[in-house]
Amino acid sequence: MDFIAAFEKAIISFLPIVIAITLHEAAHGYAAMKLGDMTAYAQGRVTFNPLKHIDLFGTILIPVVLFISQAPFLIGYAKPVPVNASRLHKPRSGMAIVAAAGPGMNLIIFILSAICLKLLLVFGQNPDGFPSTLLVSMMFMNLFIGLFNLLPILPLDGGRIIASVLPRKWGQIFAKHEPYGMFIVFGLVLLLPWALKINPIGYMLIHTSQMLASVLFSLLGIS
Numbered sequence: 504m505d506f507i508a509a510f511e512k513a514i515i516s517f518l519p520i521v522i523a524i525t526l527h528e529a530a531h532g533y534a535a536m537k538l539g540d541m542t543a544y545a546q547g548r549v550t551f552n553p554l555k556h557i558d559l560f561g562t563i564l565i566p567v568v569l570f571i572s573q574a575p576f577l578i579g580y581a582k583p584v585p586v587n588a589s590r591l592h593k594p595r596s597g598m599a600i601v602a603a604a605g606p607g608m609n610l611i612i613f614i615l616s617a618i619c620l621k622l623l624l625v626f627g628q629n630p631d632g633f634p635s636t637l638l639v640s641m642m643f644m645n646l647f648i649g650l651f652n653l654l655p656i657l658p659l660d661g662g663r664i665i666a667s668v669l670p671r672k673w674g675q676i677f678a679k680h681e682p683y684g685m686f687i688v689f690g691l692v693l694l695l696p697w698a699l700k701i702n703p704i705g706y707m708l709i710h711t712s713q714m715l716a717s718v719l720f721s722l723l724g725i726s
Contacts, residue, residue, distance in 0.1 A: 511633050516570055518637070519644035523609055524562060524581040525553040527648060530608035531584040531601055538597045540590040548584045556581035578651060578692065583658070595667050595674075602663035609649030614719065616641040621723045646712040654704075656688055657681035 529551055532543030543549055548556065557563065561580035569578065591597030620638040628635055653661040658681055666674045680687070696702035720726070 515633075515637050515640045517566060519641040520566055520579050520648070521553050521562070522641065523612065523645045523648040524579060525551060525556050526608050526612060527605040527652070528556045528581045528584045530604040531586065534601045534604035535584070535586045535591065535597075538600060539592040540587050540597075540601075542587045542590065543584045546585060556584075558582045578647070595671075599664050599667035602660040602667065605660050606649035606652050609645040609652075613642050613645040613649070613715075616645070617716075617719050617723055617725070621725055624725065642716060643712055646715055647708055650708050650711055654688070654691075657684040659684070659688065 529549060532549040535542065536544045536549055553562075558581055561582075563579075566579045586598070586601055588594040588598050591601070616638045620635060620642070623635055623638070624630060652659050653664075655661045655665050657663065657666060657678060662677075662681070662684065666678045668674075669677060691704045692702075696705065
């Protein structure tokens with residue numbers, strides 16, 4: 504593989520994940536700010552600057568290791584945006600909205616990337632060329648990140664939404680697993696595939712992403 508091809512492959516692999524997690528976290532901070540909590544804004548986290556959101560382990564090391572090991576998909580995360588629920592105008596419903604804002608941003612980027620891809624194809628761009636391939640990668644990475652974060656496990660966004668919409672008593676019971684949440688996530692993503700020789704979470708996320716992308720492609724007339 505020549506240098507240009509290797510460079511393009513690295514851009515296609517890493518740029519979408521940086522954009523996906525940066526805008527995901529910025530959306531959390533923006534939603535919190537609009538709902539009354541200025542904590543993220545005060546710490547400079549309501550920004551599209553990826554340097555403000557990068558986590559050495561989650562944003563750099565994990566994707567690089569997965570890339571080098573030729574994993575079927577890349578995943579990563581940024582530093583969580585700080586949110587003080589007590590400062591939100593309506594703490595419980597506000598937390599649900601703040602949590603949903605991240606995956607919602609990923610959905611928006613997915614749709615915009617598909618529209619841009621359609622425009623490129625209309626104007627005669629090669630569907631296998633670098634710009635088109637980058638947009639397809641952008642689509643799937645944002646779908647993957649958004650769906651992954653909707654898994655019903657704290658501290659992921661899906662877990663936060665569930666904890667916020669459940670009756671208070673049940674929400675408090677559900678929230679008790681949060682200290683072990685990341686261990687559960689890493690077990691599902693890393694240890695379970697190693698033990699079973701299959702990756703059920705990755706399979707589910709990839710195939711759900713493909714299904715949603717197929718629906719949008721059909722709507723936009725992309726073959």
